[in-house]
Amino acid sequence: MRILVTGGAGFIGSHLTDAFLARGDEVAVLDDLSSGRLTRLDPRVAAHRASVADPGALAAVVARVRPQLICHLAAQIDVRASVADPAGDAQTNVIGTINVLEAARVAGARVLFASTGGALYGKDAVIPSDEDQRPEPEAPYGTAKYCAEQYIGLSNRLHGTTHSVLRLGNVYGPRQDPAGEAGVVAIFCGKAMREERPVIYGDGTQTRDYVYVGDVATAFLAAADSSIAGVWNIGTGVETSILTLADVIGQVTGRSIEPEFGPARPGELRRSALDVARVAGQLGWKAATSLSEGVASTFAWVRDGGPDR
Template identity: 70%
Template sequence: MRILVTGGAGFIGSHLVDAFLDRGDEVTVVDIASEERSVRLNAGAALHRVSVTDAEALTAVVRAARPEVICHLAAQIDVRISVTDPAADAMTNVIGTINVLTAAQEVSARVLFASTGGALYGLDAKIPSPEELLPVPEAPYGTAKYCAEQYIGLFNRLHGGAHSALRLGNVYGPRQDPTGEAGVVSIFCGRALEGERPTVYGDGAQTRDYVYVGDVVAAFLAAADAARPGIWNIGTGRETSVLDLVEVIGRISGAPVEPVFAPARPGELPRSALDVARASRDLNWQAATSMTDGVARVHAWIRDGANPRAPR
């Protein structure tokens, strides 16, 4: 197939580009990547440094590439930034998605949208949370992702499309910046390897559904091949607390990790896990990587130099 990946030089996107190229697909990437980030990108993909908020430039790339599938991963991903600047968050995550959908319509491409499961379902959601639950997000980030999903459904109804949304859990794996502000697994592994104490916000009892990047890539491939509309949770279905994660990293490191505690941050949920039965049924997909194995791969990746072209 001809594939276009927005955010294809990012952490998840670069792994996804590799997977499509490995199976023989033709891949075009739209990303405003810096030189530092672009080194993640496979040389076999054509990179266009275009923002999804630039409708005219995005449409020109889509017209030229004529993709059959657009995997839309370009996003503002920091919950805290969304709280302090919700308009900028909405510009990327809502308007950017509308621009992608509009461009896709011109070439009859299907859009697979990387939504969020971890920030969508709300404080009182059933755990694990099924897709049927009414989302009640606690931060602008989750609100914008849900709004983008509504536009996906609208474009399907208005134009007979087959666009889909994958609601991702907390994705982790090699190529996730261990010095950044997002990606707790990479950050904590990096701190442990430096002999530093990681910072835990709140009491550490808060839970997330941590899903390995290779499993997320497999879900996107399955959804691309399914050629049908849908909304699917992509996670493990299991809760892991921050303190559980600290304990796993300590075992892998061979020495206990002693965190520093700080006040909880606004807009973050106390519990989250995703019901993945629908993805198993519709896509024949389920996560295959255990938390211990996945964290061990991240730990080894950072220990060995954090190669930006690390395999899945």
């Protein structure tokens, strides 16, 4: 299969390109390199520097690659940045997705869209949250992702396509940029290695669904091999508190983790976990990496200096 991965030089995208290459697919990457790095990519990957927010440049790359599948991971992912600049967030996450859908329509390609599970369902959601839970995002980032999902559904109704949505939990693992809430595993592993005290914002009882990046890659492969249009949560179904995460990191690394506590971040979601029954039933996918195994892999990567490959 010929595959184009937008945002493919990023943390998740580079793992996904590796997974497709490993099974013999032909992979190209489109990335504006605002946060992605070409050194994360296998030399066999054809890389094109362009933004999904630039419809002309995007269309030119798609015409050159002629993909059968586009995995759309390019995004503005910083929740705090979305609050500071909601229009800029929407330009990338909404208009960029519309541009991808139009380029895919012209090329006759199917789209798999990386959405969010953690920032979508809201503070009053039933835990674990299934895909039928009414989205009530707390920030422009989640709102933009949900809006993009609506355009994907519209494309399926309007053009008879089978584009699909993967709502990701809190993804972690090697190559993760240790900045912001989404990078808490890498941040805490770095603190453990340097024997520094990590900062927990709030009381540490807030929960997330931490899913290992290698498992996310296999979820995309399963969706790529399916012919159905779906919306699937990609997580573990397990609710893990920040305090529990710190304990696991301490056990895995053999380092004493004694966190400092700072004020809770305004608007931070208290609880989040994803119901993964639908993806198990429809795609036969289930996360295979335990939190301790994933933390061990991440810590080994941090200990080795955080190599891109």
